[in-house]
Amino acid sequence: MKEVKSPKKPLIYYYSIVLLIIFLFNLFITPMISQSQVVEVDYGRFMDMIEEEDIGVVQVEDTQILFTDKENTVVYKTGPMEDPTLTQRLHDSGAEFGRVIEEPTSPLLSLFFTTILPILIFVGLGQYMSRKLMSQAGGKNAMSFGMGKSSAKVYVPSTQGIRFSDVAGEDEAKESLQEIVDYLHDPKKYTEAGASMPKGILLVGPPGTGKTMLAKAVAGESNVPFFSISVSEFVEMFVGMGASKVRDLFKQAKEKAPCIVFIDEIDAIGQKRNSGSGYGGNDEREQTLNQLLTEMDGFEGNNGVIILAATNRPESLDPALTRPGRFDRRVPVELPDLKGREEILKVHIRKVKPAADVDLHTIARMAAGASGAELANIVNEAALRAVRNGRTIVCQADLEESIEVVIAGYQKKNAVLSDQEKRVVAYHEIGHALVAALQSHSAPVQKITIIPRTSGALGYTMQVETGDKYLMTKEEIEDKIATFTGGRAAEEVAFGQITTGASNDIEQATKLARAMITRYGMTEEFDMVAMETVNNRYLGGDSSLSCSADTQNKIDRKVVELVRTQHQKAKQLLEQNREKLDRLAQFLYEKETITGEEFMEILKGEEKE
Ligand code: ADP
Ligand code: ZN
Secondary structure, three states: OOOOOOOHHHHHHHHHHHHHHHHHHHHHHHHHHOOOOEEEOOHHHHHHHHHOOOEEEEEEOOOOEEEEEOOOOOEEEEOOOOOOOHHHHHHHOOOEEOOOOOOOOOHHHHHHHHHHHHHHHHHHHHHHHHHHHHHHOOOOOHHHHOOOOOOOOOOOOOOOOOOHHHOOOOHHHHHHHHHHHHHHHOHHHHHHOOOOOOOEEEEEOOOOOOHHHHHHHHHHHHOOOEEEEEHHHHOOOOOOHHHHHHHHHHHHHHHHOOEEEEEEOOHHHHEOOOOOOHHHHOHHHHHHHHHHHHHHHHOOOOOOEEEEEEEOOHHHEOHHHHOOOOEEEEEEOOOOOHHHHHHHHHHHHOOOEEOOOOOHHHHHHHOOOOOHHHHHHHHHHHHHHHHHOOOOEEOHHHHHHHHHHHHHHHHOOOOOOOHHHHHHHHHHHHHHHHHHHHOOOOOOEEEEEOOOOOOOOOOEEEEOOOOOOOOOOHHHHHHHHHHHHHHHHHHHHHHOOOOHHHHHHHHHHHHHHHHHHHOOOOOOOOOOOOOEEEEEOOOOOEEEEOOOHHHHHHHHHHHHHHHHHHHHHHHHHHHHOHHHHHHHHHHHHHHOEEEHHHHHHHHHHHHHO
C-alpha cells in the first residue's frame, strides 16, 4: 500500500492562503472597484417618480429594481413588490426598459479581480500541488488529490414528491422496491412478524436509467425524508472528509428515521481493495468505506433507515459491501426496451408542446439503446431546435434530428448495437428459446430480451423450471446442452456465419457434458466410475480430477463428442423449423423484449396453419 498521507498538512495550509487572499480581495479591492453611486430608495419613492414621469431607464429583476432619473444622473435601487400593473405604468410614464449601468468602472476589470484572478490562483496552486504530489506518490493517480472538484455536495434532504408513476417502465425494479415502500408505511407489521428489512439495497444498472429517480420515488411514495450523498464528489477532497461526511449523514438519518439514504456511485468508494489498480493506496477511499460499513453494522435491522445505493459496476464492488446484512439485495435497473422507451418519451414530451405529427413510437424505435436520461435529452434538444427555428411547437423533424445529436454522443461509448448485430443477437436468443421449446424435456422460456445487460451479455433467454428439480435425467441434460448450443446454431442456420457471442454458452455446455461423464456416470464408456472429487460441494464445486492422463484424454474426446451431437441436433431442429425461427427472430428484433406467452403464441399460431 502506498502512503500518500503527507499532503495532509500542506493541503490545508495552501487552502488557507487562498481563502485569505480571496477574503482580502473581497474586503478591500472589490468595494473599491464596484463602488457605484447607487442610491437605495423605498418603493414609495419609486412609485412617486413613475407618477411624476421622472424615470429614465428601468431594469426590473427578481430581487431588485434598478432605475435612473430622467437626466440619467443618479442610479436608484429598490426592492421588488407584488405589482401586476407596474410594467404598464412604467410604459405609460415614458420610461425606457433597458440595462441600468450599475458599475461605472469597467465590468471586465472588476470581473477579473473578483472572479478570474482568484480562480487562476486556485488552479495554479492546484496544479503545483498535484505535480508535487505526483512526485511523492510516484506519479500514480496523484491527480485524484488535486482540485478537480472543489465543492462537495453532501446531502439534500428533499421531498420533491417524485412518485413511481413518474418513472416510466422499469416495472420489475418498481415491483421489488414496492416492499420497501410497504415497510416504511407500516414498519410495525414487519416487526410484529419478526421480519427485518434489508438494510441496504443495490440498484444496479447503466447510467441514466433512472436509479436516482427510483430512489427518490421510494421516498416520495413512502412520504419519508430523502438523504443523498454522491461519493465521487467528496472522496477526492481532504483526507478524512469522506468518513466524517458518512458519519454525519447517518447521524442525521437516524434522527429523521424512517427515511431513505441514497448513495450514488458507490463503486467510487466500494471498489475491491488491493485490486491492483491505481487506487491501491488510496486510504481515503478505504476510510470512507470502513466508516460506511461501521455505520451499516451499527444499526439494528428495524430502525427505519433504508439505504439505497447505485452502481453500474456491481462486479467491482468490495465483497465486504455485499455481505449479508449490508447491501444484500440487488435490484437490476436495465436499459429500456422499445415499449419502455416510448413510455419514457411520453413522460418527457409532456414538458413541451408537441405538434400533431409527432409519433413517439417511431422515435423510440430510432433511439434503440438509449437510456432514460438520453431520451429526456432528446426531447429537450428537440425543444431547443424548435426555438432556434422560431417555433414553440416541437415537431417530428425536431425529434428525429435531435436523436442524431444525442446518439452521436453515446454511440461512441459503444453501448449500442449496430442494426446487424441486433439481428444476430435476436437470432441467437431465439435459437436458445426455440431449441428449448422444441424439445419436450426443456423448460419453457419466460422472457427473451436483446437489450444489452449490465452483466455484459448482449441478450438473454430466461428459462423457468416448472417446479423444483433435484434430479435430472440423462435426456434432460442432453437437451440442456442442445439448448446452450442453440444460440450458435441459429447464427449458423440464418447467416452461415458464427460470432463470439456464444462464449458463455460454450462454457456452460462443456461443463454439463463433462459432469455427465465425470460426476454423474452417464456414459457407456466410463460407467459409474467417479473421475472427479468435489472438494467443497457448497462453495461453487471446487473439484479435482482423479484419473490417469490416458483417461483424461478419453474424457476430453467424449466431451467433444457429446457437445457435437447436441449441437448437430440443435442445428437440425432449427433447420426444420426455419420459418418459425425467422418469424420469432423478426418479432424479437422489433420488440426487443418478448414474454414467454408471446413466444408460445407465435410458435403455436404457426402450427395451426
Ligand atoms: P441514474 O441515477 O440511473 O444515472 P437518473 O435517475 O439520474 O439516472 O436519471 C436521469 C434523468 O433521466 C432523470 O432525471 C429523468 O429525466 C430521466 N430518466 C431516466 N430514466 C427514466 C425513466 N424510467 N422514466 C422517466 N425519466 C427517466
Ligand atoms: Zn447464447
